[in-house]
Amino acid sequence: MSVIETVGLTKDYDYGHIKRSQRRALDHLDLSVEDGEIFGLIGPNGAGKTTTLKLLMGLVFPSEGRASILERAVDDPAVKRQIGYLPEHPYFYDYLTGRELLLYFGQLFGLQKTERRNRAYELLEKVGMLEAADEPLRKYSKGMTQRIGIAQALINRPRIVFLDEPMSGLDPVGRREMTELVRELRASGVTVLFCSHILSDVEALCDRVAILNKGRLIESGSLSDILDVSVQNVEVVLAGASDALEKKITENDGKVHRSGARLHASFVTAAAFDSLLGAVSEDGASIVSVTPVKQRLEDHFVQELLKEPSP
């Protein structure tokens, strides 16, 4: 069942005061997110990711097309009761403490006093903010604000969560915790739509992705569908390799670069490396590692963007 759907969703922004012009931020986006999946919306800056989320949240209105959540209009109060949203670079009422913010938002969802307090405590603990819970938000660092932002998005036990750049501002531990949290959400049946340009996070988490560029959808599908899962090349790390061996590898279509005493070589096929095994042995170099590399989302993403015609 599709829980988020956009059909021909388009957004033009007006700019300029005297001479009015328009910029198309989103161009006829058709998207369908299934119940219980983690869906990644990826694209470079200005691709239309945040605009898509703002349209889905009813913060901006479409110029053309339509969007629906749970088969209802996006501004339907029944929809809002079932969603959670973490905006990009979140900023909350800085005169409130982290706990007060969660309690306030809990009130807006109609949570009873005890339930509200318990839920706030549970979420503060989950995002590691219990110690700073009673400090005003104006004293929070970027990472702490992001953590509170995630907690407020989950206050109502949402069925669908929209996360705009959720890893932004988080340290490596925070990012790992966030990854675990998103996995937990999926395990409990929550649908997650998240925007990111950190592709390793998307690759690690998402069931399906959509690639946007300049407001248009370039590609959409499951990671296994859009990525070539066969081995793309073989990366070999050698220690004690001479300049002669480096030259020989280059002549055999290998790409090399040195890093300290190590030589990193990349071959298009495993066979190309096999033919040089004798030369490595003769050279007296030792093999540190041999890694078969499959296509990564980042490579695919860059390839797809390069195909796009320049404006």
Add this chain to the structure above:
Amino acid sequence: MKSVGYVALNTFRETVRDKVLYNLLLFALLMISSSYVLGKISVYQEIKIIKDLGLASISIFGMVIAIFIGIGLVSKEIDKRTLYSLLSKPVSRAQFLAGKYCGLCLTLLVNVLIMTIGLYGVLFAMREPFEPALMTAIFLIYMKLCVLVAVAILFSTFTTSILAGLFTGFVYVAGYFSSDLKNFDTIVESGVLPALTTVLYYVLPNFRNFDVKAPVVAGHAVPMSQVGWATLYALLYVSLVLVVSIWVFQKRNLK
């Protein structure tokens, strides 16, 4: 309706945690207290001066609080993007605006009450008996402030804080001269100007309706019908301005 109440209470919390409010309130109380000194040096006029200055302080500082806090209530939420997470909750734009309006009116009510206590405190120190007529004047000042807050919120739904402040300030001043606008056609007989001033007369609030300071200070009673009509006028004006504000705000893209 509950959402409106929660937004209003949070707005009240926002304003009472704002240091600017305390500075203004302190200044207002100082003004009211200083009327005690002025009263002492004004032979036979002391009580009149205290009442005059006290009511003027409540009106002026209430106006400053209404404009300075009112203009930022919506635009600040848009500029700082705090509105994004709020509107993703089950709160409509209309509920948000109504909540913001009620919250600031509540703040003003508390401030006006504190200033009223200050004024009666000074009168008590002068051994003046409790005079309920002053309450009528203060009530109508509060009604005027409620109208002003609605105007400030209307402007802040579509323009920047600075422009909203300027426009609201203009409406405040013009609101005292709106009766003069009505008679403009007796001075200029033809042209577009009389038509324009007639439109302005009906659009701008008439703040003179709420001004009963002079008769109250002079010890004259204010007819209850006048208070009733002024209150009804304020309620209608506020309702209309809020409806327009909501209409404007509902169309706005929050980029």
